[in-house]
Amino acid sequence: MNLTSSEAEKLEKYCSITGRPATDVIRELIRSVPIEEGSNALTVRCLKFGCSHHLFRGAASTPAVRHRS
Secondary structure (H helix, E strand, O other), X not given: OOOOHHHHHHHHHHXXXXXXXXXXXXXXXXXXXXXXEOOOOEEEEOOOOOOEEEXXXXXXXXXXXXXXX
């Protein structure tokens, strides 16, 4: 996994304090991401602002984010 040095430091510090392995912390975070599956898009709740984002597949298989508040 590609992390910035500050992200890696934050993860290491958290793991050191809690005594938990990084894999468990990352898995828990992934499982906590709120996603509602729709027929042609994913609706993702933004954890920072509480808004919703619709993710659509673009022509080049690149997800395009359309913001919905």
